[in-house]
Amino acid sequence: MLFPTTVFAIFFLVVFTGGWLLIRQRQWWSLFMLLASYIFYGWWDWRFLGLIVFCTVFNHAAALLLVRHPVPAVHRVILWVTVAINLGLLGFFKYYRFFVMSAYSACGQLGIDCSLPFLEIVLPVGISFFTFQAMSYVIDVYRKDIPPADNVIDFATYLAFFPQLVAGPIVRASDFLPQIRRPVDMGRVDTGAAAVLILGGFFKKVVLANMLAKTLVDPVFAYPEDYGALDVLLGVYGYAAQIYCDFSAYSDIAIGAALLLGIRFPANFNAPYVAGSFRDFWRRWHISLSSWLRDYLYIPLGGSRAGNWVTHRNLMLTFLLGGLWHGANWRFVVWGALHGSYLVAERQLGRWLPAYTGSNRLLRALLRMGSILVVFHGVCLSWIFFRAETFADAWQLIVNLADWRPSELASVSAVVLLLGGLAAQVLDGDRMVPAARWFNRQHVVVQGLLAALILTVILGLGPQGVAPFIYFQF
Amino acid sequence: MATKRAKRSTPARRTGSTKPADLADQAVITGTRPGRVCPALLVFYGAALLLNAEGLLRTAGRLPYGPMRDRCVAMAMPVAHFSQQIGISRLRSAIESLVNKSK
Incomplete structure (x- = not known):
């Protein structure tokens, strides 16, 4: 279902x-x-x-x-x-x-x-x-x-x-x-929060994730040898946006549905692609899994308490097993190994390079922007192994990044879709609280009609049929 | 020191329980009474059914041939017809034609 x-x-x-x-x-x-x-x-x-x-x-x-x-x-x-x-x-x-x-x-x-x-x-x-x-x-x-x-x-x-x-x-x-x-508080049901989460989730899944898959991601990953650098970039960026929209949509709908039944779930995403470090990324992406791995694997292994080498070993082990958790395939192990390596490298770099503490706002903003871009591209590289059908395909995509030929997929609508997928992160965290509160203040009939109208727009915009959520396979 | 130790050993901290959904946490102040949510849901379902009746009929028509498909089509048909009659189905059609969605 x-x-x-x-x-x-x-x-x-x-x-x-x-x-x-x-x-x-x-x-x-x-x-x-x-x-x-x-x-x-x-x-x-x-x-x-x-x-x-x-x-x-x-x-x-x-x-x-x-x-x-x-x-x-x-x-x-x-x-x-x-x-x-x-x-x-x-x-x-x-x-x-x-x-x-x-x-x-x-x-x-x-x-x-x-x-x-x-x-x-x-x-x-x-x-x-x-x-x-x-x-x-x-x-x-x-x-x-x-x-x-x-x-x-x-x-x-x-x-x-x-x-x-x-x-x-x-x-x-x-x-x-x-x-x-404990007895449920019968005073209020968060219909506003639930509606924002569920309808936002539907929009991310039905419109953004499905369209990104259809127009950018599936063609590039199905025939990697047919596409040059620009198309590969669009496909990989598209997959980064698609998997975020798809998985965070499921989490949001789950949190919203549970909320309507009187149960609160913890948040699972918090704008992961604006993370300024890989450590920060894992505090924002699939929070429930990363905190599970931290509490039941990384910390019992010794965490960061027993010196540098042991910490690096623990990080690598946690992410290798975290990768394997996603699926029974060496590609997921490589994905985990990449993230483990990123964290080890970041930790080591942090010891050698002191963080900028000056007062120059422009420099601070540039450094922040630079670190967001580095983290985003590191994550995108790992997504290639996560999504490709085989290692040969993943390698072909990486090789094709040096092959500058005219693009077949680039168009205004593709770029708008891609930016829309990445901008969907604005729905995470408490950024939509004003909208939820406004919704709660409306009459129940208005609430029902408004939700139905938004759903109709979503279903009208989305492609035909419902693709299963990516994380169902895990 | 004692306070620090007590703080460190609280179950929430030890289980590393992640914080609840921020949105869900903060909107509760202005939530809706449970008795009024049911009517809101019924309005939502009714309106969504009428607005998307043609889409539902199309989905039913795409089911594999058999008694299940016949039943679904039989149920969706009068709703789609009614929706067409009152003109409410035009909204979704307009959106679909806007994005050149093939039916």
């Missing part, structure tokens, strides 16, 4: 009405949301509901065992077993084929004849997201940062809550569970 479809629109109306009718009975609300979330997930493939139910029961049992078992030494064993089983599930469904193929290839190069069982495994949608949420819950209970959920239904609702189930944001139990434990 995709967000911008009629089926989802009908589904959401039923869930919204039912949810608010049950809002005072929290247990019934949880159960209702759980059923709705399972219908949402089962709509894609009901057979994988068993996987999410297993994940729920197993992780909740582990959390209860962690608080009830009297021997602290056993807690560590429970934690490791739980993490291993969660990673095992993820590894089997997402990486089995990748590891088998990589092993075959390595054996072939070494001249060893190996026969490994080859299975065609369907990747369950959202598995990377719900296994990470489950692991963070058990680790937080182990660290005594949060108590376990009151009951398995609450935990199941947290894990399967449909707005964020298939493509995030990766919500922490510490953010979600307290919200379903």
Whole structure:
């Protein structure tokens, strides 16, 4: 069930009405949301509901065992077993084929004849997201940062809550569970914020992301040898804008839909392409994943506490695994390695080159602009590996950057679309608060009519059909 | 010193919980009462249905042949007809012709 479809629109109306009718009975609300979330997930493939139910029961049992078992030494064993089983599930469904193929290839190069069982495994949608949420819950209970959920239904609702189930944001139990434990404030619903987030998300996905894909990105990445430097630049910049519009649109719609159901999610994006450093970029891009990797991987590895070399190793490991999280392909590992290298290089440069502290505003602005451009282009280079079908294609695109021939894709509309995609970052953070407040002040009929009008404009402007969100594949 | 230590060990800090959506956080002051959201949603759904009825009919027509397609077309047809009669469907048609969108 995709967000911008009629089926989802009908589904959401039923869930919204039912949810608010049950809002005072929290247990019934949880159960209702759980059923709705399972219908949402089962709509894609009901057979994988068993996987999410297993994940729920197993992780909740582990959390209860962690608080009830009297021997602290056993807690560590429970934690490791739980993490291993969660990673095992993820590894089997997402990486089995990748590891088998990589092993075959390595054996072939070494001249060893190996026969490994080859299975065609369907990747369950959202598995990377719900296994990470489950692991963070058990680790937080182990660290005594949060108590376990009151009951398995609450935990199941947290894990399967449909707005964020298939493509995030990766919500922490510490953010979600307290919200379903306490009674909801019946005073106000943020219709303005929800409308801005949902309609803004629809605009980014249906109009900008889909059109960027159709006009600039897909042609360049499908036939990289056919395009010269200018077209490759347009295609790569276009992909940077497309993936931002696509993924942040999903996050915004998820946050807006959850808001209408009385649940607040953390922000997942904050104008990432105006970041002045790679560190800053990762504070603005897919915030829920980068903070997850920081708290459950980078810091446990030692973070930046044990000297320069160990810090660099930890950064590289975190980003290599972060890259692999995105998909079972060496291209994603290279993408992660590039970002890890950027952060290591930036850290090292920061030690050698002191930051400008003078009072010259023009120089300060130029330096800021320069650093934004450097970061943006570094990120764009990594997107080439993220998006290209093969390494050969990625390399071809990089080589073609030196091939200056007349452009086939450049036009005023292409440039406007590209700039529009990048300018969509203005919707992030608190920049749209005045619009949300203005919307909230309108009469309910005006609110409904206005939202319908904006939706009609979006659907009219967007290309025919609904392309799946990019992050569904992860 | 004690305050510093207490601050450092708060669960929110240790779990590294990211801050809530800024937009969602700040607009709540002027939000709408839950009882009034349902009518707003109904108005939205009704208006969106009429404004996009022709598009819905086209989408239904593109479904694979079978009973599901027949049912969807049968449901979308009268709404699209009504929308055409009252002229409300012209808005989307005008936008689509503005961007040369093929039907």
